[in-house]
Amino acid sequence: MVVVDDNSGQETAQASSNNLVELILAINSNCRAPLEDYMVQLMEDQKLQGYQVACIIYDSHLCFVDSVATHLKIPGIILRPDMAVYMLAFRYFCQLEAENRIPFPGSRLQEPVPELHPLRFKDLPYPITNEIPEWIMDFFASSVNIRSSVAIILNTTDCLEHSTLSQLQQCYKVPCFPIAPLHKLGATATSTSFLEEDQxxxxxxxxxxxxxxxxxxxxxxxxxxxxxxxxxxxxxxxxxxxxxxxxxxxxxxxxxxxxxxxxxxxxxxxxxxxxxxxxxxxxxxxxxxxxxxxxxxxxxxxxxxxxxxxxxxxxxxxxxxxxxxxxxxxxxxxxxxxxxxxxxxxxxxxxxxxxxxxxxxxxxxxxxxxxxxxxAGLQKGGSSYESLNDLTEFISQLPSMVQEVKVDDPATSVLL
The missing domain is CATH 3.40.50.2000 (Glycogen Phosphorylase B;)
Structure with missing residues (x-):
C-alpha cells in the first residue's frame, strides 16, 4: 500500500467528519498531480524490471484517476463497491434533474420508480422534494459517467440482482464483472477498520x-x-x-x-x-x-x-x-x-x-x-468464481491495448 499525499492539510480531514461528498470532492481536486507523479515513477520502475502496468482499478467516485489513466494511456477499470441498482438509481436521479422534475412532489414519494423495482422515489440516493445544488448534481453525474473506463467491477452477484445486472449491462457498453462477496475472496481476511475493535x-x-x-x-x-x-x-x-x-x-x-x-x-x-x-x-x-x-x-x-x-x-x-x-x-x-x-x-x-x-x-x-x-457462487463453477476468472483473463489481455507513450521527459518513453 502506498500513501498518496493530497497536500491539502486540514481541509480534507475536516471534510471527512462533516460531509462525505465534500471529502470526495477535496480528494478529486487535490490528488491528480501526486497520483500521476507516483504512476510515472512506477511505470519507469516496472519497465526496468521487464513489466508493465496493465490497468488502474479505481472507485467510481474518484474521477481524477480516470484523468491520470487517460493521460498516461493506461486502461481504467471502475470498481463499484455497492449494488448494481444503486448505479442505476444515480442514473435515474440525474434523468429526473435533466427533465426538470426536481423538486418532486412529496405526495408521490411512495410511488415505484419505473424500471427500478422495488425502489420507490423515496429510495433514490438524495432527497428530491427540494432544489438540489448544482455541485451536488455535478457529483452525481460524475459518479455514473464511466468516462474512458474499459470495464466495471461490482460487489454484487447474479443471485442477488439478476435483472438489474442485465439492465446495467445494457446501459454501459463495457464488460461488467459482478463478484461478491469481495470480502470473502481472500484466504485470510484482515480487518480494514480505522477504529480499534473491542475483541x-x-x-x-x-x-x-x-x-x-x-x-x-x-x-x-x-x-x-x-x-x-x-x-x-x-x-x-x-x-x-x-x-x-x-x-x-x-x-x-x-x-x-x-x-x-x-x-x-x-x-x-x-x-x-x-x-x-x-x-x-x-x-x-x-x-x-x-x-x-x-x-x-x-x-x-x-x-x-x-x-x-x-x-x-x-x-x-x-x-x-x-x-x-x-x-x-x-x-x-x-x-x-x-x-x-x-x-x-x-x-x-x-x-x-x-x-x-x-x-x-x-x-x-x-x-x-x-x-x-x-x-455456492464462490465455488468452482459458481457465478462469482467464473466472473473473477473472466476478469483475470480480461486484465491479462489489456497490455495489448496500450501503446508506447512519452511521459514528462521527452527523452523517456515508457512501454506499458
Missing amino acids: SCIAWLEKQPPNSVLYISFGSIACVNEQELTETAWGLGNSGIPFIWVLRSDSIDGSQLEDHFPEAVKALLGERGLIVKWAPQKKVLAHSAVGGFWSHCGWNSTIESICEGVPMICRPHFADQLSNARYLTSEWKVGLEIENVLDRGSIEISIRRLMVDAEGKEMRQRMSVMKDKLE
Whole structure:
C-alpha cells in the first residue's frame, strides 16, 4: 500500500467528519498531480524490471484517476463497491434533474420508480422534494459517467440482482464483472477498520445461547440525536433481548454517551447487554449466538450479514442505504424497516418481531438460503468464481491495448 499525499492539510480531514461528498470532492481536486507523479515513477520502475502496468482499478467516485489513466494511456477499470441498482438509481436521479422534475412532489414519494423495482422515489440516493445544488448534481453525474473506463467491477452477484445486472449491462457498453462477496475472496481476511475493535464481545458471545443476541451498529459515519439514543435504549431494554450495541464516541455530538441514559435504562441494559465503541463486525455476525442485526444498511454491513445468514432491522440514513434497505425488506424479505421517528414502543415491537416471533424465524430461513447461494457462487463453477476468472483473463489481455507513450521527459518513453 502506498500513501498518496493530497497536500491539502486540514481541509480534507475536516471534510471527512462533516460531509462525505465534500471529502470526495477535496480528494478529486487535490490528488491528480501526486497520483500521476507516483504512476510515472512506477511505470519507469516496472519497465526496468521487464513489466508493465496493465490497468488502474479505481472507485467510481474518484474521477481524477480516470484523468491520470487517460493521460498516461493506461486502461481504467471502475470498481463499484455497492449494488448494481444503486448505479442505476444515480442514473435515474440525474434523468429526473435533466427533465426538470426536481423538486418532486412529496405526495408521490411512495410511488415505484419505473424500471427500478422495488425502489420507490423515496429510495433514490438524495432527497428530491427540494432544489438540489448544482455541485451536488455535478457529483452525481460524475459518479455514473464511466468516462474512458474499459470495464466495471461490482460487489454484487447474479443471485442477488439478476435483472438489474442485465439492465446495467445494457446501459454501459463495457464488460461488467459482478463478484461478491469481495470480502470473502481472500484466504485470510484482515480487518480494514480505522477504529480499534473491542475483541471482548466475542468472549461475551460465547456465553449466550444460539440466535439469542441482537447486534446493533450504525456504521462509522451516521450519528443519532439524544432523543433517538434514549428511545432506542428504552426499546432495547424493554424488549428483553440480549444485545451488543456499538456506540462510537462521536455517535452523538461528541458528548459522553452514558450521560444520555436514565438510571433506569442503565439498569435494564446492564443486565443483559454489552456496549462497545467498535466491534469486529465480521466475527460478531459469524458467531452462532447472533440472531439479528440492527443496521444502517450500508452495503458492506448488508452483504456481511447475508454471508452469515443474519436477518436485519433496517434504519437507513442516506445514499445507498435507502435502496439496500428496500431490497432487504421488500425484495428479499429478510429484514424489517423502522421508519419515521424512533419511539421505544415501535423499537421494542420490531426487535421482538425479528428475534422472537415466527416472522423473524422465517426471515432467518430465507437469509440462510441467500447465504448458501453466495457461498455456492464462490465455488468452482459458481457465478462469482467464473466472473473473477473472466476478469483475470480480461486484465491479462489489456497490455495489448496500450501503446508506447512519452511521459514528462521527452527523452523517456515508457512501454506499458
